[in-house]
Amino acid sequence: MSAVLEALASPLEPRVLPQAPTSAPVMPLRMRCSSCHLGGLCLPCGTAVSDVQRLDEFRFGRRKVKTGQTLYREGDRFQFFYAVRSGTFKSKLMLADGREQVNGFCMTGEIMGLDGVAYGSHASSAIALEDAEVCAIPYVQLSELAAGNAGLQQVFARIMSREILREHSLMTLLGSMNAEERLAAFLLNLSHRLKVRGYSAVEFHLRMSRAEIGSYLGMTLETVSRTFSAFQQLRLLEVDKRHVRLIDVDGLTRAFKMRLN
Amino acid sequence: MSAVLEALASPLEPRVLPQAPTSAPVMPLRMRCSSCHLGGLCLPCGTAVSDVQRLDEFRFGRRKVKTGQTLYREGDRFQFFYAVRSGTFKSKLMLADGREQVNGFCMTGEIMGLDGVAYGSHASSAIALEDAEVCAIPYVQLSELAAGNAGLQQVFARIMSREILREHSLMTLLGSMNAEERLAAFLLNLSHRLKVRGYSAVEFHLRMSRAEIGSYLGMTLETVSRTFSAFQQLRLLEVDKRHVRLIDVDGLTRAFKMRLN
DNA sequence: CGAATTGTTGATTCCCCTCAAACTGGGTGG
DNA sequence: CCACCCAGTTTGAGGGGAATCAACAATTCG
Secondary structure, eight states: OHHHHHHHOOOOOOOOOOOOOOOOOOOSOOOOOOTTGGGGTTTTTOOHHHHHHHHHOEEEEEEETTOOEEOOOOTTTEEEEEEESSOEHHHHHHHSSEEEEEEEEOOTTOOOOOGGGTBOOOOSSSSSSSEEEEEEEEHHHHHHHTTTTHHHHHHHHHHHHHHHHHHHHHHHHHOOOHHHHHHHHHHHHHHHHHHHHTSSSSSOOOOOOHHHHHHHHTOHHHHHHHHHHHHTTTSEEEEEETTEEEOOHHHHHSSSSOOOO | OOHHHHHEEEEEEOOOOOOOOOOOOOOOOOGGGGGOGGGGGGGTTOOOOOHHHHTSSSSSEEEEEOTTEEEETTTTOOOOEEEEESSEEEEEEOOTSSSSSEEEEETTOOEEGGGGGGTOOOOOOEEEEEEEEEEEHHHHHHHHHHHOOHHHHHHHHOOOOOOOHHHHHHHHHHHHHHHHHHHHHHHHHHHHHHHHHTSSEEEEESSHHHHHHHHHHHOOOHHHHHHHHHHTTSSSEEEEEEEESSSSSHHHHHHOOOOOO
């Protein structure tokens, strides 16, 4: 019986899935949150200074992951959250027919692995789309720390809740938008996240293939490509392979006219 | 800028939305978890006995909600989770064009309102599809209690994580399944949840309209109706308005062939 | 009872998937 | 060096599945 049928119904049984070793090396380096360049982007966001000092008490291990390497695999035992320090990841899971379903892209400061808490094993795989580095946050230790610290606990709850909201939005997108609206929403989301991270909001390099975008947005790679071309003809953007320059952000915004909560 | 664009990027700013009063009355009755008939279905699921006693320390208020009434509204200040004691709810949000997007149905024992934690206001509305009763769990108190109790905190984290998994599955459904697969998955999910609650797994009354099912599954009400008829012709089930009897569960299972994680 | 809501079914349209072919840039090896 | 391959992308042609528009039946409700 699949997770669709069981997600809410059989709450706490651990799921038994084949174990596969993760391929990325563990780095001996350890970081303090208070000296991290990510600052407010990451876990400590919204955390009081005193709580960040609590986070410092145990230093998080770092790990480098090269392009194409797997950080963790669907079914792996869940031990760590991973905060992206640099690079981009895709989160994916396998369907019965062997196709892969991409269900997220993670950039600097974003937390991966939240879906592992429910059953103690990762429900998705994380694969680096470019050379990347992550901060491994041991769930057990974070839990213990949060148990004595209401502030940290709230931050953690909010991060989980934000993930729920993110998926709400994606569900709305998949359930009620056409191809142009989906791609416009995707590009504007990307643009916004890049801007927050200090990169250009209008000119950027896509880290993911057409097929990965298509999987994420629930359409085929051909339709993604065609929609890019259509946007270019409408003078909304310029695109050459993975290089994108947004010309008419307002036009793109109008192109996805739904209010996504 | 919509939540799609901001979900992960601007983490903790409270969102300002119009306030609307909730319409359901607050009941003076108060319940202890340890004496609740829901038992393992609800929040205490997976909680040690000693922790349930902790939950008993503050008694949760109950509230009756009649068919069609709103328990909480999108934009309302987030103060409570709600555990469904009886009845069925739909969770929905409004799109820019006035249509409503249904993003979940909640039955006995399930927790509503998890999406409110992120920004301190509810991101969706909850509406009773039949006369219902809920248990109002004050978030602040639950937080405080969990701060001194690692077990309870874990239960809470798992509930959030399960919600994330549920949405993963729905995203996969919306992104990669056709109408028949979607409806089959929906019916099998419903069947399973009813069975767990002691009802018949093969014969039940749908609490929601074709339009609500369609909104939830990302298809039109006409397509929902047609797909029901098609299943009936295939002798997979019998359907008369909202009364459903599953005849060939295996056949339905084959009808949605995807492995949803 | 008429009006409104909900559900079923039919006819038509159209968006996107599928299949297919061609192009690009990069890497490899003879 | 160029021929070759390969993965990724673009573009075209055609078909199918679901949306749209519409009519009608069944039920509920004021």
